[in-house]
Amino acid sequence: xxxxxxxxxxxxxxxxxxxxxxxxxxxxxxxxxxxxxxxxxxxxxxxxxxxxxxxxxxxxxxxxxxxxxxxxxxxxxxxxxxxxxxxxxxxxxxxxxxxxxxxxxxxxxxxxxxxxxxxxxxxxxxxxxxxxxxxxxxxxxxxxxxxxxxxxxxxxxxxxxxxxxxxxxxxxxxxxxxxxxxxxxxxxxxxxxxxxxxxxxxxxxxxxxxxxxxxxxxxxxxxxxxxxxxxxxxxxxxxxxx
Amino acid sequence: xxxxxxxxxxxxxxxxxxxxxxxxxxxxxxxxxxxxxxxxxxxxxxxxxxxxxxxxxxxxxxxxxxxxxxxxxxxxxxxxxxxxxxxxxxxxxxxxxxxxxxxxxxxxxxxxxxxxxxxxxxxxxxxxxxxxxxxxxxxxxxxxxxxxxxxxxxxxxxxxxxxxxxxxxxxxxxxxxxxxxxxxxxxxxx
Numbered sequence: 001x002x003x004x005x006x007x008x009x010x011x012x013x014x015x016x017x018x019x020x021x022x023x024x025x026x027x028x029x030x031x032x033x034x035x036x037x038x039x040x041x042x043x044x045x046x047x048x049x050x051x052x053x054x055x056x057x058x059x060x061x062x063x064x065x066x067x068x069x070x071x072x073x074x075x076x077x078x079x080x081x082x083x084x085x086x087x088x089x090x091x092x093x094x095x096x097x098x099x100x101x102x103x104x105x106x107x108x109x110x111x112x113x114x115x116x117x118x119x120x121x122x123x124x125x126x127x128x129x130x131x132x133x134x135x136x137x138x139x140x141x142x143x144x145x146x147x148x149x150x151x152x153x154x155x156x157x158x159x160x161x162x163x164x165x166x167x168x169x170x171x172x173x174x175x176x177x178x179x180x181x182x183x184x185x186x187x188x189x190x191x192x193x194x195x196x197x198x199x200x201x202x203x204x205x206x207x208x209x210x211x212x213x214x215x216x217x218x219x220x221x222x223x224x225x226x227x228x229x230x231x232x233x234x235x236x237x238x239x240x241x242x
Numbered sequence: 243x244x245x246x247x248x249x250x251x252x253x254x255x256x257x258x259x260x261x262x263x264x265x266x267x268x269x270x271x272x273x274x275x276x277x278x279x280x281x282x283x284x285x286x287x288x289x290x291x292x293x294x295x296x297x298x299x300x301x302x303x304x305x306x307x308x309x310x311x312x313x314x315x316x317x318x319x320x321x322x323x324x325x326x327x328x329x330x331x332x333x334x335x336x337x338x339x340x341x342x343x344x345x346x347x348x349x350x351x352x353x354x355x356x357x358x359x360x361x362x363x364x365x366x367x368x369x370x371x372x373x374x375x376x377x378x379x380x381x382x383x384x385x386x387x388x389x390x391x392x393x394x395x396x397x398x399x400x401x402x403x404x405x406x407x408x409x410x411x412x413x414x415x416x417x418x419x420x421x422x423x424x425x426x427x428x429x430x431x432x
Contacts, residue, residue, distance in 0.1 A: 008418050009387045015368040017388060019282040027295050028273060034303050035269065 254318055261309045269306055276319060277302070280326050286372055286384050287330035297333060301326040327389060331399060334381055363422065371421050379414035386411055 257275075260268025281298050288294035304325050312321050372380055381400065385391045386407075391399070393407045400407070 008415055008422070011363075011422075012368055012372065012383075012418070013387055015363075015365050016282070016286060016372070019285070019365055019369065020278040021281045021285065021291075023277050023281045023295055023298055027277070027299050028270070031273065031299050031302055032266070032270075034299075035266070035306060038307070039264070 255314075258309060258312065258314075258318070261306060272305075273302055276322050279319065280322060283323055283326050283388075284330065285369055286388065287327070287334075287381065289373055289377075293333075297326065297329050300333075301329040304329065327385075331381070334377060335401075337377065363425065367425065371418055371425075374421070375414055375417060379410055379417065382407055382410045383414040383418075 257268045257272050261272060277298065280301065281294060284294035284297040284301070285291065288297055301322070305322055308325075312318065372383065375383065378400075382396055385396050385399065386393070393404045393411075396402075396407045397404045402410075
């Protein structure tokens with residue numbers, strides 16, 4: 001029986017080992033279609049790689065352009081340091097002070113020497129102290145201007161309420177110290193009284209202001225006057241009052 | 243359909259180079275040369291011609307995809323044949339497991355026959371007998387007889403024990419002998 005079974009192996013091996021059959025035509029067609037599909041996938045992969053490279057290049061270009069724009073818009077470090085120092089108001093204050101002394105005090109140099117040497121008194125008007133304080137509060141916008149030009153016209157908004165409370169700059173009369181002047185009022189609005197440079201008009205307005213039923217401190221809107229003239233007016237009534 | 247041409251060793255190298263470059267002409271010529279032989283192999287592992295052609299198509303697709311792994315140490319025909327057998331094995335693994343469908347209880351029925359009595363059976367009948375075997379038996383019989391694999395290798399390839407491989411081969415032989423005897427008797431009766 002076993003020998004007979006092994007003979008069966010030989011029979012099948014000799015009969016089928018060299019067996020060949022021609023496959024159908026659709027086998028090659030399907031195979032070709034599969035190969036084409038594979039090629040398409042390979043091309044797609046290549047295209048994806050190229051697309052990714054292009055995207056990376058575009059990103060690099062954009063980042064380079066952004067870097068260029070930011071570096072162009074940046075202020076040089078020297079200017080930044082200068083701005084910082086002016087914001088603190090330490091160093092420019094001295095410079096401005098010296099400039100103010102040299103420029104704005106020139107009209108007063110013809111006055112008495114006693115007035116210059118005297119320290120500032122609470123009830124007395126002192127133009128220097130006013131200029132110093134105002135220049136401190138104006139900030140760094142006026143730093144690049146020359147001191148005389150800067151101090152002649154104050155168009156910027158200043159926290160004048162605090163200034164007026166401390167020094168009573170406007171009128172120098174007790175009871176009018178706490179004027180309802182807000183930060184939106186400019187120095188010109190506050191000092192608009194003195195633009196005519198005539199003490200009589202000022203005195204008249206002060207009287208009207210104290211007697212009027214309208215709100216005190218709301219000063220008439222007049223044309224801006226150079227500060228130097230205003231200070232002259234401020235200093236003038238002191239002598240007359242005393 | 244590409245026509246079949248005989249290949250010389252030089253042209254075989256050229257075809258391999260062409261296939262490596264992805265040339266469709268080289269691929270078609272390689273297919274035309276080896277497809278009939280490989281279909282004969284696939285027919286033994288499949289149940290019918292359609293399934294055999296599916297195995298053939300899948301096998302040639304693998305040949306073209308992995309031809310860069312062919313180092314040229316052996317014959318190209320043997321390498322392609324091995325790929326076809328692996329495709330058939332993979333297809334068999336994806337189907338049901340190796341479970342014997344036919345149980346042969348009594349082997350005393352089978353008597354010794356003269357080998358010459360089977361010589362008159364044609365190739366197509368032999369192929370039909372192999373295809374009619376249960377899937378597990380057919381697979382083990384093909385691997386053992388035609389591929390020359392040992393029972394240990396067959397067990398590793400199919401994920402079964404060596405004893406199972408031996409018993410399944412014995413059963414396959416008995417079934418084939420019985421089928422051959424029956425066919426011979428029918429032929430003599432006619």
